[in-house]
Amino acid sequence: MDEASLYEHILGISKPWFVEHIELIKDTVHVYVCCDNNLKLSCPACGKQCSRYDAKPRTWRHLDTCQFQTIVHCDVPRTDCPEHGALQIDVPWAQKKGRFTLMFENLVIDWLKELSINAVARRFNLSWNAVDRIMRDAVERGLRLRKEPDIKHLSVDEVSRKKGHRYVTVISNQQGQVINVQSGKDKDGLIRFYQGLTQTQLAAIETISMDMSPAYIHATLEQIPDAKKKICFDKFHVIQDLNKAVDGVRKTEMTNIAIDHRKSLHLSKYIWMRNEKNLTETHQQIKSQLSKVAIKTARAWAILQYAKTLWGYSYAKSAEKAWMKWYSWATKSRLTPMKTAAKSIKEKLWGIINAIVKNRTNAMAESINAKLKIIKVRAKGFRSETRYKTAIMFYLGGLTLKH
Template sequence: MTNQTQLFEAALGIKAPWHVQGVDLGTELTIAVDFVAGSRFACPGVPGEHPVHDTVIKRLRHLNFFQFDCYLEVRVPRVRLPDGSVRPVEPDWMGKLDGFTLLFEALVLTLCREMTFAAVARLVNLSWHRVKAICDRYVDLAVAATDLSEVTAVSIDETSCRRGHDYVSLVADMDARRVVFVTQGKDAGAVERFANHLEQHNATPAQIKSVSIDMSPAFIKGVQEHLPDARVTFDKFHVVAHASKALDGVRREQQKTDPGLKGMRWSLLKDADKLNLAQLTDLEVLISQYTTNRTARAWMYREQLREILDRKQIHVVSKMLRRWCSNVMRSKVEPMKDVARMILCHFDGIVAWAQTRQTNGFIEAINGLFQAAKRKARGYASFKTMRTVLFLIAGKLDFSAFNPHAS
């Protein structure tokens, strides 16, 4: 029996004054853990070591032993302090959530970064709510301890929670490429809440010098009011996306009288180097008609816009972009005129792309990962769950300060 208990003490990493009192293997493995009689224990924040007043039994879920669920039944002491109060003293391998060891919580965190809560719950034989509670606890601890003093460039975007108009807004640190803030809604208040979050994490709104957003009036207003020193960038991909939408609108309208345009949607919207030979041939035939065909002219305007925004000299981009807008406004391609008006309305932010090269591509990729996770989970019911999942996927949170077995 001595060899058996010593084996489990070594496997569990238990050291004096703790020791394994007994082991019971039935439908599950139960390991009784006790401490040496007469032991005195330190209490955080109170100098010295203190005598045991009484004890309570705590049952902790641990890593599986082969195919068996494993539990530790620990006799936890409560010590009497000099002021007469009584406090429990928990061993350093006890988890942050009642009922688990640190090793078990680290396993759940690792699995939940790659799998849905429901899948992990089935794998570890635990309820969905308990798995989520572990992740919630660690995400809250890690986010509360995050230092944002080095953040100077951010990207802000929204993603849908559920069908309809229910959204959450994400803020990412562009240099570290990680999500640092998640909040409900997609209005100017989301930016205000981020500014307040900065002040709670060793930072100030004034240190944000660059922000990449879409052309949402709410986000623009929020940045102007709450991140006053930030230079706004509207990335090239949002602008070109508007031009592509206008191009498709021209094609849809024209194909009502020109059946030859049917089936050409992807030939027009895809990059030319991604087209097959047949698609490329059809596109070249269409472009050759640019003097008489509005869809062809819309395609050329879109490609010219892409080429302008690829340049890096801000004065060249500014001059060419104004000329492009002027040419489009004189044309008869009505949907593309809306793009020109939008560019003129947000001109400084679009031209800023030439220097900052800040893009929302990273945060939009996160949105894609989140939507995929949400579909696998058949949806998430609460904002709290969505926030936890987003931080697990893209927060690059460091849990090692709270659990040496988790990274």
């Protein structure tokens, strides 16, 4: 095999394209590709057969040849369409207007899955913008080619981009695939997502798991038919609210407790938030000693533990009965933060009961959250919201990214 044929093979090209010659200048391999002069051209816009107008020289970076950077050169013919004028024909090894071959872009995409844009840029001696561009194009292409995703069971969750309350709303499905990302964590973002769906898609949604924030609730009630039967409040978030209430009780009690115990109650914050079975022996000892003196905190904690047992029901009626028993205990506890939390839960009990009987949690969304934390650390944060959204879809959109 001569070297021209070898490079035709490497580039994956065949007639009417062929490699005319190859040059090694300094540390770069230059591959000169030509197009058969007799090729019948058709206009890229309308497909009509046209005569050749001229040819414009272009270059593309390709995968390195051993240790040498490799550049493909070609004078790409332009058609002379009476309707569309002079247009450059497509080449099989690169995208329209692309500066890299498809194979090169695929390699960059593979590396982007493992490394930050900065690291990939250094690895390939590219500018940050060039790598960012490849990433954005890959996401756009992936979204264009995406088959209709499964949206039967959705999760809606807020995710912070930066400290200082910069949020986006992430909508994902039960398979852990991010379907859409919207700016902010207000009602409008989620409404925009729902409005982008067809009537058939909206009707196909069976459950939407979320926290108890009014923004998401109202957006869903407004846009989704029968939403009150479909909204499921996530256990994790309900427990989180109750954890905060227990902590509120602990803080108040700290000011009333004997000074000897104050420090240890102060340090015990996270002990009360953990599941009993996850406590170390030392923590269990601390908790049982504190329970004798910090009686209110211990009572609040017991109310929380009881709530945690109320998710195993199959029937709405029995779940409701159990929760109302809990509510009655919590409201009679004479612990203000617990009473407030219980009242808020009672107002939204319909959505908690939905989650229980339909067995829905935001667990997948929480795992997406955990993955996003790693992505944020790797990228050392995101300069803009657009970039953050692109990264979320790149890593978690389940898209086909490569050519």
